[in-house]
Amino acid sequence: MDIKDVVLKPIDSNQSSQQSSKTAGSGDSFADILKKSLDEVNKLQNKADQSIKDIAAGKMENIQDAVMAIEKADVSLKLLTEIRNKAIEAYKEVMRMQV
Amino acid sequence: MFLGDPVFGYLKKALDIAVLRQDVIASNIANADTPHYRAKHIPFKDVLEISNNDLKLKTTSPEHITDNDNLIANFIKPDKDDYLTKNDMNNVKIDKELTDLAKNTLLINALTAFERYKFNQYKDIISSTRNA
Numbered sequence: 001m002d003i004k005d006v007v008l009k010p011i012d013s014n015q016s017s018q019q020s021s022k023t024a025g026s027g028d029s030f031a032d033i034l035k036k037s038l039d040e041v042n043k044l045q046n047k048a049d050q051s052i053k054d055i056a057a058g059k060m061e062n063i064q065d066a067v068m069a070i071e072k073a074d075v076s077l078k079l080l081t082e083i084r085n086k087a088i089e090a091y092k093e094v095m096r097m098q099v
Numbered sequence: 100m101f102l103g104d105p106v107f108g109y110l111k112k113a114l115d116i117a118v119l120r121q122d123v124i125a126s127n128i129a130n131a132d133t134p135h136y137r138a139k140h141i142p143f144k145d146v147l148e149i150s151n152n153d154l155k156l157k158t159t160s161p162e163h164i165t166d167n168d169n170l171i172a173n174f175i176k177p178d179k180d181d182y183l184t185k186n187d188m189n190n191v192k193i194d195k196e197l198t199d200l201a202k203n204t205l206l207i208n209a210l211t212a213f214e215r216y217k218f219n220q221y222k223d224i225i226s227s228t229r230n231a
Binding site: 049052053055056057058059063066070074077078081082084085 | 106109110112113142143144205206209210213216217220223224227228
């Protein structure tokens, strides 16, 4: 383990802000991440519906894949609603703040 | 409205078919010793072409019957394999029927579980705003 020298930087220097934005991922804003996860949940829902359809039509013999797809869709949807609730809670909290 | 979700439509159709199949198998088992009884069955594989909330008989040639009235009883077909195991012209194979019965029971259980899951999802979404 190599130890680099510690340099004290002012908090609001340009360099540090650039670094923090770089480490936050490949330039994804929070809205982008949210949109991506929404698409992901939607895709899982569609996959689950398709597997239910296949089981119903007798096309799919293995029921375990369908159950797996359904559980994935279920958990992702529950997570999404919970995150939505947390976001609304945070918004309400901010609105209650006294300025 | 979410009740227009096509999944509910074809789950209902598939369950109708499965319940009818249960009746057909029960009839075969009940008539296992009836002379001259011919077994009937509803095939498991690819019996349905469920498209846009519709239920059609699978047709591979234009001469096949088409069920314009969407009659569910059209799915019942006479048993094709015609070897006889008894001398009374009865072609019910009781082992096969019992196997199909078990398989169909599993299918009905799976489909009802799927239906419950779909409704539970909608219920979750509806009630999730309460604790926000």
